[in-house]
Amino acid sequence: MVMFDYKIVEDVAKELYIRALCDLPPDVRDALNKAYLKESNSTAKEIFKTIFKTIEVADKHGTLICQDTGLPIYMLKIGSDFPWNGHKIKSSLYKGAERATKEFPFRGSSTHPLTRVNPQTSVGEGLPVIYFDFLGKTDHLEILMVPKGSGSENMSKMKMFYPAHGVSALKKFVIDTVFETGANPCPPGIIGVGIGGTADLVMKLAKEAIVRPVGQRNQDSVIAELEEELEDAINSMGRGPMGLGGDITTLAVHIETAFTHITQNPIAVNTQCWAARRARATIFPDGLIEYGY
Amino acid sequence: MTTHHLDTPFSNKTIKQLQAGDIVFFSGTLFGLRDLTQIYMFDQNNKPPVSLEGMPCIHTAPSLRKVGDKWEKICIGTTTSTRMERFTPELIGEYGVKAIIGKGGLYEGSLEAMKKYGAVYLAIVGGSAALETDQIEEVEDVYWEHLHPEALYKFRVKDFGPLTVAMDSHGNNLYDDVKEETRKRLPKIYHQLGISE
Numbered sequence: 001m002v003m004f005d006y007k008i009v010e011d012v013a014k015e016l017y018i019r020a021l022c023d024l025p026p027d028v029r030d031a032l033n034k035a036y037l038k039e040s041n042s043t044a045k046e047i048f049k050t051i052f053k054t055i056e057v058a059d060k061h062g063t064l065i066c067q068d069t070g071l072p073i074y075m076l077k078i079g080s081d082f083p084w085n086g087h088k089i090k091s092s093l094y095k096g097a098e099r100a101t102k103e104f105p106f107r108g109s110s111t112h113p114l115t116r117v118n119p120q121t122s123v124g125e126g127l128p129v130i131y132f133d134f135l136g137k138t139d140h141l142e143i144l145m146v147p148k149g150s151g152s153e154n155m156s157k158m159k160m161f162y163p164a165h166g167v168s169a170l171k172k173f174v175i176d177t178v179f180e181t182g183a184n185p186c187p188p189g190i191i192g193v194g195i196g197g198t199a200d201l202v203m204k205l206a207k208e209a210i211v212r213p214v215g216q217r218n219q220d221s222v223i224a225e226l227e228e229e230l231e232d233a234i235n236s237m238g239r240g241p242m243g244l245g246g247d248i249t250t251l252a253v254h255i256e257t258a259f260t261h262i263t264q265n266p267i268a269v270n271t272q273c274w275a276a277r278r279a280r281a282t283i284f285p286d287g288l289i290e291y292g293y
Numbered sequence: 294m295t296t297h298h299l300d301t302p303f304s305n306k307t308i309k310q311l312q313a314g315d316i317v318f319f320s321g322t323l324f325g326l327r328d329l330t331q332i333y334m335f336d337q338n339n340k341p342p343v344s345l346e347g348m349p350c351i352h353t354a355p356s357l358r359k360v361g362d363k364w365e366k367i368c369i370g371t372t373t374s375t376r377m378e379r380f381t382p383e384l385i386g387e388y389g390v391k392a393i394i395g396k397g398g399l400y401e402g403s404l405e406a407m408k409k410y411g412a413v414y415l416a417i418v419g420g421s422a423a424l425e426t427d428q429i430e431e432v433e434d435v436y437w438e439h440l441h442p443e444a445l446y447k448f449r450v451k452d453f454g455p456l457t458v459a460m461d462s463h464g465n466n467l468y469d470d471v472k473e474e475t476r477k478r479l480p481k482i483y484h485q486l487g488i489s490e
Contacts, residue, residue, distance in 0.1 A: 042294060046457070047418050050455055051421060054422070055423075057424050057427050058423035061427075063423050063426065064370075064422060065420065065421075065423050066420040066422050066423075067354065067355065067356065067371070068370065068372070068420075069356075105356070106367060106368060107355070107356040107367075151373050151396070168488045171486045175479070175482060175483070175488070179472075179479065182472060183396065183397045186396065186420045230486075233485065237475045237482065238471065238478060239472075239475050240471065242416060242418060242457075243471060243472075244416060244457055244459060245470075245471040273419065
């Protein structure tokens with residue numbers, strides 16, 4: 001049996017957190033550039049220019065794009081052709097996130113929910129958020145890291161509609177959420193929508209929706225059509241970048257779905273700000289690491 | 294849309310010139326504060342050890358590093374202002390703060406105080422901390438260190454901006470105007486999406 005050094009996972013967990021905070025994915029940059037070209041409002045155009053300048057400064061100095069280093073989320077896909085040790089992976093992610101915070105160093109935002117004591121580690125009970133999934137016929141471990149800032153996360157909403165409310169209620173929920181949350185989630189970002197599942201699964205689907213690269217549509221053509229329809233509708237609202245008016249209110253609407261109960265019609269919206277940060281790594285059993293987004 | 298290049302402190306005359314939609318850059322002193330700083334000030338009755346008269350305050354929780362007794366910047370950005378609404382009228386009325394810098398805007402109570410005492414809300418581009426950090430020349434002082442990263446900070450800035458005058462001292466609120474414009478468009482959007490209201 002191959003002996004794998006889990007220190008590699010810890011180092012990668014640290015590196016991914018820092019990469020995600022400093023280097024905006026190319027698909028997000030492209031989407032912002034395209035959005036700027038479509039924008040006609042002068043205030044909004046100024047906002048886009050400031051966004052580009054920010055990205056430029058972060059690239060040049062290798063610094064954090066946004067001050068909110070968020071709560072760390074790690075989404076894992078574990079290949080089944082290698083005996084990965086889940087427990088060791090979990091503790092390595094915890095240590096990696098803590099090391100990123102202390103060694104970079106940046107502000108830790110994790111806090112006890114009642115005492116509000118902040119250990120300045122970005123971790124704590126229940127953190128980092130970790131999602132495990134499994135892949136057949138591969139031996140590698142894929143880790144997607146998402147630092148989730150609170151400006152957008154605080155604007156999350158979910159509702160358990162009934163079947164009688166139909167798809168119409170779901171569309172209205174998305175539009176009304178964007179209307180109500182306005183400037184707070186730092187638009188124009190990604191509107192992640194989960195439809196179906198249970199109360200907990202529907203929000204997880206919305207979270208999966210915000211990490212999909214901008215420009216990719218849901219593979220189901222019916223869902224892809226709904227994404228486009230909602231995207232066009234939101235971009236006709238006039239809310240604009242930072243809620244100060246303009247043509248572009250969102251870069252993309254992404255929807256993820258799951259089967260639900262015959263009596264249920266759940267929906268969740270998880271918004272992502274324009275700084276839609278994420279970083280990805282694939283670790284192979286021989287210790288080779290490939291980084292991406 | 295006029296672009297203004299200002300220096301701190303701001304006079305009433307300067308503030309009155311700023312109209313919603315204008316762009317502002319400024320140089321000089323900038324104070325940083327947020328939730329806990331203001332809970333400490335207003336709920337726990339602690340007076341700031343420094344005068345805020347005529348000064349701008351930014352809603353921030355910075356990443357700083359202390360080297361010896363000197364604070365160095367790592368990342369200084371802006372947080373959502375709406376959480377700070379409860380404290381803002383007093384911050385303006387009692388301490389003479391002339392500009393609040395943040396993202397997301399504030400509500401009616403703050404707008405009233407801005408009108409009454411002469412102050413503005415300057416919207417920054419949320420998430421643009423890399424640029425803000427670059428425009429902050431120095432962390433001059435940190436008061437109430439035990440509250441860090443939610444202490445009271447004194448920064449020196451150069452050409453800080455661009456900032457959009459989103460709420461002016463004449464009672465105009467750009468966020469509300471945009472929201473009302475969007476509200477008018479909603480029935481048509483619902484109709485196009487086949488939504489029964």
